[in-house]
Amino acid sequence: MSSASSTDPFQPLKADDPAVVGGYRLAAVLGAGGMGKVYLSYTPGGRPLALKVIRAEFSEDPEFRRRFQQEVRSAQRVQGLYTAPVIDSDTEGAQPWLATAYVPGASLAHAVARHGGLPLRSVLLLTVGVAEALGGIHGAGIVHRDLKPANVLLAADGPRVIDFGIARAADTTALTGTGVSVGTPAFMAPEQAAAGTVTPATDVFALGQIAAYAAIGAPAFGEGPSHAVLYRIVHEDPDLSRLPDELRPLVTRCLSRDPTDRPALADIIRMCHEISPEPLRQGEDWLPRAVAGSITERLRMPAPAPTPPPQPSAAPTPTEFAPGNAPTPPPGGPTYTPTGYAVASAPTQTGPGTPGAPGVPGSVPPGPWQRHAYQQGHPTPPPQPSGFQQPGFQQPGWGSSGFQPAAPRRKRPGLVVGASIFGALVVLGVIGSLLPDDPDTSGKGDRATSSSAGAGSSGSGSADKARDKPADPRPVSYQGIDVTANYALKLADHPPRPVEDEGSGVSYGKGDFYFYRDDLFGDERVGSANGKLVVLKNSQKGSLEVCRQETRFTEKIELEQLTSGSQICVLSKAGHIAVVTYRGKSGPDDPSTYITIDLTVWRNAEEAQMS
Secondary structure: OOOOOOOOOOEOOOOOOOOEEOOEEOOEEEEEOOOEEEEEEEOOOOOEEEEEEEOHHHHOOHHHHHHHHHHHHHHOOOOOOOEOOEEEEEOOOOOOEEEEEOOOOOEHHHHHHHHOOOOHHHHHHHHHHHHHHHHHHHHOOOOOOOOOHHHEEEEOOEEEEOOOOHHHHHOOOOOOOOOOOOOOHHHOOHHHHHHOOOOHHHHHHHHHHHHHHHHHOOOOOOOOOHHHHHHHHHHOOOOOOOOOOOOHHHHHHHOOOOHHHOOOHHHHHHHHHHHOOOOOOOOOOOOOHHHHHHHHHOOOOOOOOOOOOOOOOOOOOOOOOOOOOOOOOOOOOOOOOOOOOOOOOOOOOOOOOOOOOOOOOOEOOOOHHHHHHHHOOOOOOOOOOEOOOOOOOOOOOOOHHHOOOOOOOOOOHHHHHHHHHHHHHHHHHHHHHHOOOOOOOOOHHHHHHHHHHHHHHHHHHHHHHHHHOOOOOOOEEEEEEEEEOOEEEOOOOOOOOOEEOOOOOOOOOOOOEEEEEOOOOOOEEEEOOOEEEEEOOOOOOOOHHHHHHOOOOEOEEEHHHOOOOOEEEEEEOOOOEEEEEEEEEOOOOOOOOEEEEEEEEEOOOOOOOOO
């Protein structure tokens, strides 16, 4: 998610922006991107936060939610001076969100667009800082996979890498045709652009691009349409003619097409120190004065809008006690604070760390049920397992007083009477349902009435079942996918990119759909190592309903059984259903052997199989 590109880094909230998210009152808009919107907010102690609300289109995708939850948990383990730590999150709400430490600094993309390339010393300090940040990210088991100038912020004492891990969750969504674009083609690695393969070396390639961009003031592989840039990344060498001579060996190694030829992060840091004519030390003078001026602009942060005073005469609304919608107590009474967090002072902030978490530092932020309990005046729950916590940091005074429960509400007689009446009606209804039906002693008249009532009851039950049945997922289509021999793809990936299937011929890896070729005997087949498939008859047209009704499933199909236009139903163990339309095979003059397919996927169409 990028920073705001306006000269004013803080944009006012609009009518469609929420006032409060997860108990945090919003103060301004920091930026927006393909995945959502970023807001400025504050902890109860006044520390600024960057609160990122994920777009509704992503939150409707169950696979995204699952991956997003995993990535947030991993991101909370990331520690280091050059990252913006994750402080709080809600991955299960109507719209997922996460809050990180606010970094008062422009993004590298904004700084270069406004002031041009950076001097050599700034580029070297930027490179070693981002390399150190990647070390912490990779150490937590995360590959950033979307490292780009917009995700590198320039703080007063060095760079900060943000949004690590979120792109991995977005890669799994079924979004197409919505204008959502995850990842930046100009900064992808060749293996990422060609086959979707992502490793820590992918981030090293992006780091080389970052260094070149900071020095040159433009992408090393040029600009233009995405497909043109991606072609140059995969097939051509970067234009480093304007790069300072000192940086060329380092950047050239980072931008090697072969991931195994790229240097390790420790080697990158060592080379930067060798290149620098003076010792590299991060300090407030690491940026040119013009760029550093943007930090001052971002320190003048607006305060959140004041909470309106409570109206004593107003009746409570159904959502008054819902998580994140706590009522404002009267002056002098207990105060409500947002969800707890445990984090040391961010390197870009001044002063000591601020209390604000219930319990001790490192406690896991309370979930929705816990927030609900707090707002009802219940005692503080027992300590939870430790979450994200900066090592070696202890802030005196952190305890249960950091979170004050709301005052108990006075019961209202009218509500008690209404609740009693409602409860009595429910009890009478239950007793009535347990009584036996009257025997049919009057012949057709009673039988007709009973039949009519039964039909009405049956119709109501059918309607209830229809309402309870989840809607079928929307199909997502991909055209002209080339699957190279001994490559496989997964239906959950978006877009599905064939990856080399190292187990082909033995276990066939873990692909939902693969193309296998035995070079010795010339055998060729397609199959699924993570599900089952069936070739549809000529009279059948591939659809979700047709695939659900099929029973003639197998695990592999000989290629000679297929002709152009043949359709195959694929059902994966993860619950995804797809129709593969075979379009043909590569010709004898092609340098590689591959098949071309069209793919339509219904993600999460069935319950996932446990085995």
